[in-house]
Every structure is written in structure tokens, then in C-alpha cells.
Amino acid sequence: MNGRRLRATVSRTLGAWETTAAHQRAIALVGLGAVLAALGRRPDLLVIVAPIAVAAVWGQLARPRATVEATARLSDVTLREGQAVALHVVTEPVVPDAHGVVTLARVPFVDRQSGSGIALLDDGTATLGVRSTRWGRRRVGTVSVTLTSAWGAYRVGPEELPDLDTATLPVPAAFDASAPTPHPRGIVGLNRSNRPGSGSEFNTIRPFHPGDRLRRISWPVSLRTGTLHVTSTFTDEDAHVILLVDAFSDLGPREGIDGRPTSLDVTVRAAGAMSEHFLRSNDRLTLRTVGAAEVPALGTGSGTNHLRRVLDTLALITPASERRDTGEHALRGVDPNALCLVLSPLIDQTMVSLAHTLAARGMTVVVVDTFPDHLVAGTGDVYQSLAWRMRLLSREAQVSSLRLRGVPVVPWRGPGSLDQVLRDIARRSSAPRLSRR
Amino acid sequence: MPPSQPASPPSRRRRTLRFGAGPEWSFAQLGVTGVATAGVVVYLGALHLAVGGFDGVWWLLALVPVALMPWSGSAAPLALWAVLLIGWFVLTPEGTYSWWALPAAAGAVAAHAAHALSASSPPAGSFTRATVQRWIRHCLVALCAAGAVVVAVAALSSRDLTIGALGLVVGLAGVAAGLAWVRTSPPSSTD
Numbered sequence: 001m002n003g004r005r006l007r008a009t010v011s012r013t014l015g016a017w018e019t020t021a022a023h024q025r026a027i028a029l030v031g032l033g034a035v036l037a038a039l040g041r042r043p044d045l046l047v048i049v050a051p052i053a054v055a056a057v058w059g060q061l062a063r064p065r066a067t068v069e070a071t072a073r074l075s076d077v078t079l080r081e082g083q084a085v086a087l088h089v090v091t092e093p094v095v096p097d098a099h100g101v102v103t104l105a106r107v108p109f110v111d112r113q114s115g116s117g118i119a120l121l122d123d124g125t126a127t128l129g130v131r132s133t134r135w136g137r138r139r140v141g142t143v144s145v146t147l148t149s150a151w152g153a154y155r156v157g158p159e160e161l162p163d164l165d166t167a168t169l170p171v172p173a174a175f176d177a178s179a180p181t182p183h184p185r186g187i188v189g190l191n192r193s194n195r196p197g198s199g200s201e202f203n204t205i206r207p208f209h210p211g212d213r214l215r216r217i218s219w220p221v222s223l224r225t226g227t228l229h230v231t232s233t234f235t236d237e238d239a240h241v242i243l244l245v246d247a248f249s250d251l252g253p254r255e256g257i258d259g260r261p262t263s264l265d266v267t268v269r270a271a272g273a274m275s276e277h278f279l280r281s282n283d284r285l286t287l288r289t290v291g292a293a294e295v296p297a298l299g300t301g302s303g304t305n306h307l308r309r310v311l312d313t314l315a316l317i318t319p320a321s322e323r324r325d326t327g328e329h330a331l332r333g334v335d336p337n338a339l340c341l342v343l344s345p346l347i348d349q350t351m352v353s354l355a356h357t358l359a360a361r362g363m364t365v366v367v368v369d370t371f372p373d374h375l376v377a378g379t380g381d382v383y384q385s386l387a388w389r390m391r392l393l394s395r396e397a398q399v400s401s402l403r404l405r406g407v408p409v410v411p412w413r414g415p416g417s418l419d420q421v422l423r424d425i426a427r428r429s430s431a432p433r434l435s436r437r
Numbered sequence: 438m439p440p441s442q443p444a445s446p447p448s449r450r451r452r453t454l455r456f457g458a459g460p461e462w463s464f465a466q467l468g469v470t471g472v473a474t475a476g477v478v479v480y481l482g483a484l485h486l487a488v489g490g491f492d493g494v495w496w497l498l499a500l501v502p503v504a505l506m507p508w509s510g511s512a513a514p515l516a517l518w519a520v521l522l523i524g525w526f527v528l529t530p531e532g533t534y535s536w537w538a539l540p541a542a543a544g545a546v547a548a549h550a551a552h553a554l555s556a557s558s559p560p561a562g563s564f565t566r567a568t569v570q571r572w573i574r575h576c577l578v579a580l581c582a583a584g585a586v587v588v589a590v591a592a593l594s595s596r597d598l599t600i601g602a603l604g605l606v607v608g609l610a611g612v613a614a615g616l617a618w619v620r621t622s623p624p625s626s627t628d
Contacts, residue, residue: 022553044538152553
């Protein structure tokens, strides 16, 4: 369903009214009672079946004649994980004395707030609450509508309506970084650059030049020296951040927002949190996914609208849907001065290779390890524990190879996860370095 | 990105009961099944009083509505009530009339309505107060027909109620015509 337009409203005609077993029972009992009463001269049998005869005739006379159309509508198709939304069902025209039932089928990661997913139509309308518990695009369970006329004589349905779609955006994990983003180059960001210019970070006090702003004049220094001096600053610039998301692996039980996260849950929520942080800092951000099919390439952008696009794109990820992906398309046209953050549980070799490739190109690469600790913590099976031990030894070797190349690997810990490594990168970039002549 | 999340729609959890590996049953459905059972009990009680006692095996029929709970929308209740009507026919003497037919009619219409209402909703479904009140109202109106028949029988009790051959033919033809009308005359559409 990726790439398809989300359906927020669906309608369907419920079809023809048909007799029920109750109506047929009433007719048959009346016929049987009347025959027995006539044959055996039993007026008491006529008394017994008389109310049922009324029910049969009443049900027949009150047979609905209108063709009913049912419409289901979601009040919002774009949700956050754990958010509830109302599902409204309306039938038109309203059938008098009809008993209407709406049922919502159970699907994974959609909680039905009424428990059993059943709502009664009241004057042709019913409302059900649904809650999405995991990011991604998915269908809300099938809605079916049944109407029964007076005395339960005629029924239409249960008729299943076309499925409704929702896009559940990941709830970004908490993230903050106090360290500046390396390699700022733009003009609108909050990161201090090495170039003097208009900004907020103090640089020096220098003599006044034509063109300097009057509010920059440092009056104490000017009075002491007798010539006009101004306070100069470093210019504030924006940096370019590339998020490389590993969609090859989704390790762990999928329990949604209320349970333990899978590795892809951690990856996607971390990507959302980092996107939110960098885009709120006016940095430019590019999102690339590896290992997921049908995820459109998202260009570079900034601002809150781009954050929405990033979260929408993350919600489109289907894990391991493109296992042949080598990641080459993700590296195509990347800015060499960008900070590249690789978010991966480091289980699939492709992502390790991509990090090596980026580092070999001279880019600033940081690998954010999104492997959830609970996967190996609570393993009761001895064979599973042994398998994990072997896999983690192999993973440790891959991490060591990355570190040997100078690629820092930091575990995802939420706020402050990147502070130390970003400071180290800034220090490294300002330090003297050997160059080949 | 809107930071605030809209308030969730009001949720009303219904209490349900599960018997073994079967489906969930709402208390409303269990109540309706109880009404159907009570209808059978009232019918059998009226029959017991009308004939002055019968074999205790007949009372086992009171358990059938409980056993038929998952199949209230099938032909099973018809079979049950056919047996009960034939039981009345068999156990009561020919040519007699008992006033206990009136409570038996009440039991029959209550059980019929309970089966019909139960079939109109899934096992875990329930019914609004308005729905229940409407069905009770309809049952009371239908029960008035039994009262009318009782009055008619009382008025004719002093007369000879023996049905002649012509009357029998006419009566059966009327029943057949009624069934044919119900079977073949769909109402014309008003659209």
C-alpha cells in the first residue's frame, strides 16, 4: 500500500434486504399452529400463535424498501504512534425501527477502543475509537455494517466496506545535542562557523570599517582608544546532515508503542528524533533508506515541513522488502561536506560496508548503534543465547573494523548520544593535520 | 508538525464472557438468551398446568435455548418451537380449551423475540436501551392479539365449535394463501 493515496472515507451500498430465519420461523410456526388448531379443534393453539402471527405480519408490512448506503470516515488519517482517532459510520437513509450493528475487524497494531470492535447504530450513526500502536502505513480493520428491520424480519448485510488507510508517524524519541554540527556551510543555521560575519558567537573587537552596523560599536573600547571599534562575531551557518537508515533488519518481537521496541523501531524513532533536532536547528537534512522497497527518495530540505516529509517517509518503510539493495543509490549525490549519520543495529553487512565506503570518501561518518539491549538480555533458550553470542562476536569485529577506520560507533541512548562524538569531530577538524605534498 | 494530539474518542468497554475457546458473549446477549429460556419455561409451565402434569423429560426442553445460543439465527429455534407446539397438540385432549394458553402465548412471543433480537447482533454485541424498549413494546402489542383471540374464543365457547369439512378446507386455503402472500409479494419500491 506504499505510495497509494490514503483512503479516509469509503462508501458502499448495502445491497438487498433479505428475510431472516426469525421471519421464516414466525411464518412457519403460525402455519403449523393454524393447521394443528384446525385439525384438532384446539382454539388454545390459535391463542398461542396469535402474537407470533402479529409479529410475522408486522415484520412483513414493515419491510424496508430503501437501498441503504453506508459510509465510514476516519477523522484523521495521519496519526502518531499511540494516538487514537474516531471512526464514524453513517447509514443513509435512516431506517425506522431498524437495529444496526457496526463491527470492526481486528488487525495488528490497531487497538479497538470498544474492546470487541462492535458499535450500535444510533439514528444511523455510530462511532468507534481506533488507536494505532506502531508506526507505518496500514489498513484499519474491515468495517462491516448490518441492519435488521422491525421484529428482525429482514436484514441487510453484514456488508464489508472497503478498507480505510492510516499513516502512523513514528513518535520521535527524546533527543538533544549540545555540540555543534560539524562543517556548517549555509547561511541560516545556528551552528558557529569559522568565518567572521553576522552571528551571535563573539569573535574579536576590531576597528570600525565602513558598512559596520552602529549597534556593533563597542563604546568602552572606542572611548579608551579614541577610535571607533566594533564587536565582530562568527557567522552562524547551517550544516547538512544525511541520515542513512538501515531497513534490512527488524529484530525482536513487534509489540508496538506499548511494548518493547524492535531494532527498526529504535532506528526509525531515533531517525525521527534526530530529524526533529537538526531541522529545528535550521540545518539541512537528507534521508536515505537502505533495504526497503517503494520508499521514495527524499531530497534535501529544512524546516518543519521537511520534518513532516521525513516522518512520512519513515512511515513508508517496510522492513527487509528489498534485500538486494546494495545501498549504492543511497550514496548517489551525497554532499561530501555533510555529516553522515548511519542508523543501524549493525546486523546486516551492507550497512557496515556503506559506512566504510563513506569514510573512504573522506566524509564525516558517525554510526549510531540501534541494537536494542533487551534482545539478548532476556533470552531463556540456551541455543538462542548461543546464537546471539556468536552473532554478537561477529558484530563486535565489524564495529572494531569501523573504529579502526576512524568511524565512531555510538550506541543510541537518546539525549546527548552524539554530544561527545560531535565535539570530538569538531576538535579533530580544527586540529593540525598531516597532508601529503 | 502539529505538536498536540487530538483527544481520543470516548471509549466504552463492554463486559464480555468467554466459555472455553468459544467466542466472547456480551451480558446483553446472555440476558436475551435468559429471556428465551424463560419463555420456554413459562410455556412448559402453562402446558403442565393445562394438562395437569406430564413426563419430566419435557422440562429438558427448557435447556435447549441455552444450547442454541450460538445458532439463534438458524432454523434450530424453529425446530424447538415446532416440538413445543406439537407437544401442546399431543398432550392436551382434543376439542378442549385451556386458559393457560394465554401465558403460553406470552412465553412463545417472548422467546421468539429474544431469538430474533439475539440473531440481529454478534455474540459480543449489545443493544441500546431504546432497542430493548422498542422490542418490549412490540411484544406487548403482539400479545394483545392473543387477548383478542381469547375474547373471541370466550364469546364462542357456548357455541358448537366443530369445524365442518367446508370450513376446514376454507381455513387451510386461507393459511396457504397467507403463506403464499408472504412468500411472493415483495412490497413495491417507493424510490
